[in-house]
Amino acid sequence: MTRIPMRRGPSPWTRSRRLMNSASNSNVVDMENYQGTIYFADIIVGGSTFVVLVDTGSSDLWISCHDLNGSSCKSTCPSNAKIITYGSGDVCVLQTSADIEFGNIAVSNYAVGVAQGPNVNRNSSSSLLAGGAEGLFGLAYSALATLPSPGGQFIDYVRSFSMYLTQVDNTEGSFLLLNGVDDALISANGLAPYTVMLKSATPTHWTIGMTALQIGNDTAVFPCSTASKGSCDSIVDSGTSLLSMPTSVHADFVNTYLSGCTLYSSDSEIYICSSDVELPRLALTFGDVTFYLEKEDYILDLGGNMVVVEVQATSSSGSYDNTWIIGQTFLKVFYTKYSVNESVTFYCVDNSTCTAGSQATPLPASSDSSGDNTGGNGFGRNNVPGITYSGNDNSNLTMILGIVLGILAFLFIISIVVQLFRYICSRRRAFQHEQSIQSVRVVPDGYNQQQPADQPTQGYYIQY
Incomplete structure (x- = not known):
């Protein structure tokens, strides 16, 4: 391990006085809203204060070499460096250690990466750092860490934390609160807490299960083609700006609602539309509670x-192709508490921004098991491969109704034959025979959603 002094160099970005006063001595850490897509906070590393992206999708802490006084930046990745792979690209880091302070939590001998190369230089067109960010601070689990600390990663030093992110671009008021929630904010806004348990007892990400997705007024569907434990993996990630969908889901959404829009860039799947574009309400169900995103959200x-439509596709290959990334698009609407090794709690307004008691459409038994990554074939009116639909869609309902009508017609003919050839049978017996014919229950047709998935261009959720 290379020992590198963590002394802050001159910064071209003037931090707000709020952030400068909140880096230590309080369990409340103020955050800076940058264009409504990225949220910064201050952290003290080796006695110097740095501005970092706060990321619940990864576990490492690193600072750009370009923001260290006297640090020699390498244009290429040194042979003794480590590579951290994120959804938005790779970061080359030289590992060192330093004492850190974040809020009122101080940790000695914490593993810190000094990031090398042009993609961590804010003046570079390929930079992964936006605004005044000088590094990244990961708040996911130790199992993800490329730079493991001797005493564990930062969340091993807290019981919980909560994040409130303001929605309007560049507005004040965002914060991270260590070991608690803001009861005054919850009370003033009439918020109700709904807790979703983590899918794993030994988590890596903050992964919860999504059980249904509804677009507009259509019937809800199961929101992925491969599931584990009866739900779709959904990573709650404050380091991803947008809401990331599985590829097939995103593709249908684009085809249905964004046909008149244009791509933000040739290498992205993010769309720019006229502000009068008609967009549906999105309803995401976790457990038995449904949370709503309106167009303006x-x-x-x-x-x-x-306007930019804040949805994108997750990676079209690898272990994330059926994963949802619950990024800032969602987290700006719902105040969120992260309870370490236990759960994620979203705060919402009952019967307005959320509905309790919603029953998610179950995954068909043939496409789920007690293990992970069990696939299902599914079906739908557009026959989109790779997405499992819950229950039945319109064509499925038509098929079932046809079968039911055929059965009823057959039974009717049989009853006439029985009456002709068994006329002498008592009316009581005939009545009992009719009663023995069981009715066929028609299951309401499952929603055949129209959405696909694309490769994320933003986001700092870490890849395996």
């Missing part, structure tokens, strides 16, 4: 009557 105003 998942668009970003660009000015000039243009």
Whole structure:
């Protein structure tokens, strides 16, 4: 391990006085809203204060070499460096250690990476750092750490933390609270807590299970084609700006609602639309509670009557192709508490931004098991491969109704034959025979959603 002094160099970005006063001595850490897509906080590393992206999708702490006084930056990755792979790209780091302070939590001898290369230089067109960010602070689990600390990662030093993110671009008021929630904020806004347990007893990410997705007024569907333990893996990730969907889900959404829009860039799957574009309400069910995103919750105003639609696709290959990434698009709407090794709690307004008691459409038995990554084939009116639909869609309902009508017609003919050839049978017996014919229950048709998935261009959720 290379020992590198963590002395802060000159910064071109003037931090707000709020952040400068909140890096230590309080369990409340103020956060800076940068364009409504990234949230910064201050952390003290080796006695110097740095501005970092706060990321619940990864576990390491690193600072750009370009923001260290006297640090020699390498244009290429040194042979003794380590590589951290994120959804948005790789970061090359030289490992060192330093005492850190975040809020009122101080940790000695914490593993810190000094990031090398042009993609951690804010002046580079390929930079992964936006705004005034000088590094990244991961708040996921030790199992993800490329730079493990001797005493564990930061969340091993807390019981819980909560994050409130303001929605309007560049507004004040965002914060992270260690070991608690803001009861005054909850009371003032009439918020109700709904807790979703983590899917694993030994977690890596903050992964919870999504059990249904509804677009507009259509019937809810099971929101992925491969599930584990009866639900779709959903990583709660404050380091990803958008809401990331499985590829097939995102593709249908684009085809149905964004056909008149244009790609933000040739290498992205993020769309720019006219501000009057008609977009449906999105309803995401976790456990037995459904949370709602209205159009205004998942668009970003660009000015000039243009907006960015804040949905994208997760990786189209590898272990994330059926995973949802619950990024800031969702987290800006719902105050969120992270209870270490236990659960994620979303705060919402009952019967407004959420509905309790919603029953999720179950995954068909043929496509789930007690193990992970069990696939299902599913079906739907558009026959989109790779997405499992719950229950039945319109064509499925038509098929079932046809079968039911055929059965009823057959039974009717049989009853006439019985009456002709068994006329002497008592009316009581005939009545009993009719009663023995069981009715066929028609299951309401499952929603055949129209959405696909694309490769994430933002986000700091870590890849395995």
